[in-house]
Amino acid sequence: MLLKVKYQGTKKYIRLQSGFTYLEFINEVKSKFGLPDATDLQIFDETDTAVDEDILLELIESNPDLCLTMVENALLRKPGGEDVLEEYKSENTLTHSTRRHLVNILTSHMTEMHGRIVPRQQKEKYALGIITLFPSLKDPFSPKGYLNQDFLLLFGGETASKMLEKWDTAFKYKVIKEAKQLTQSKELCRLLNAAEKPTENDDTSKSGRKRSKISASDAVEKMVHFHKSCCSIDEHLRGRKGQQPYILAAGRTQNKIDNFYIVVDKQLIPCQATSSLGAFDELFKSHYVFNLSYEESLVQLYTFVQTTVYNIDVTTTDESPRIRELRAKLLN
Structure with a gap:
């Protein structure tokens, strides 16, 4: 045969x-x-x-x-790979640090085998390999099961964790300080007050800028929608237009969110995150995993997050002088 x-x-x-x-x-x-x-x-x-x-x-x-x-199986060829397999065998899961180590091992192996620019098909094959070897890491709500793994393999564990690890300590208060120097308006004051509240389910508003001006409230409307738990989500999805992803925050009130979802082309993907910051992290990553363009009116905001927070394609991305200026202020 x-x-x-x-x-x-x-x-x-x-x-x-x-x-x-x-x-x-x-x-x-x-x-x-x-x-x-x-x-x-x-x-x-x-x-x-x-x-x-x-x-x-x-x-x-x-x-x-x-x-x-x-x-x-690249794990058996790389230092530390057997430790990853042993931890999963004993715990049926991997800690956050071990998951990052796993991705770093596989990213290194991909580069060795396929060069610095790895074809997307190969990245997806490695992502599939992760959830085949470690079934408990599979995302049951992602179409292929590995939304986060796919982003990790695209950019590595260090880049994938930047938003959650650095926003509160390195960016949040600097962004608030910068916003306070802008021309104050009732809307801006409301957003600043919400941003300074030390609550987990605070308003996920982001005051974006676009090439043609957009208000902060309009920017929020493009990015986050509140859905009352007692109402039909299917009815909400039928009434939406457009393919750009956004966050759907479901709860009894806007101050008490029970679940976050990413909506992509009317498809509902429950977030693994339980906080507004984590939901935004997954929202941003969904653009890369599903190969989607940024919402036109939010290009400047997403570009700022892409280059300043995640450090993705900083030297090759078309940025406005204002984004470069703001990045310099925040990082220096």
Whole structure:
């Protein structure tokens, strides 16, 4: 029996006897591609679905023209990788620091194997590998299960955690101080008062600027919507237009939010975060995970967050002089 197998972009035929075992298949693949015996391989079909040992033979017999993709388990080749596997084995989860270490290991492996600019398809394959090896990390509400993992692999653990780690300590009070120097209005005073309240579910307002001016309240309307818990979410979604993502905050009152959601093209994705800051972090990341452009009227705001908070594409992004000036004030 001849089977097509792909490893790191190279396709080869392998020959196996009828009724072969899983181990025979793996050993033949290693021999054909010159891989060490200790190499740990994962198998995926043409839809990037992981193939388990107990269905391999049945899958091949039902589709003999199938091309199987072999992916090496990078964790066993990198320092600290076995520690990650051991922690998950004992705890059935990973701590935040270990998850960052996991992503750093895989990001390094991707760069070694595919160069500095890694194709999106490869990043998604690695993200799929994460939730295959660590099922409890899967996001059940993301279309592919790995919204946060995808962003982590795009930019690394350090970048992905910047908003939550640095906003309160490095940015929030500097932004408030800068806002107090603007021309004061009733609306601006309301937003400043809300921003200074030490509550978890404070107003998630962000006073954005756009190329043609937009008020702070209009900016909030583009980014955050409150939904009363007793009302139908489906009815809310049917009444919305546009594809740009926004936050849907659901609760009994605006001061008591029970759940946050990201709405993308009328699709509801529950946030893992329980705070307004965490919800905004996921809102920003959704633009990259789903390859969406920024809302036109919020381009300046999102660009500021992109370059100043996350440090993404700082030198190649078209920024206004005001954003560059503000970044200099906040970071110096």
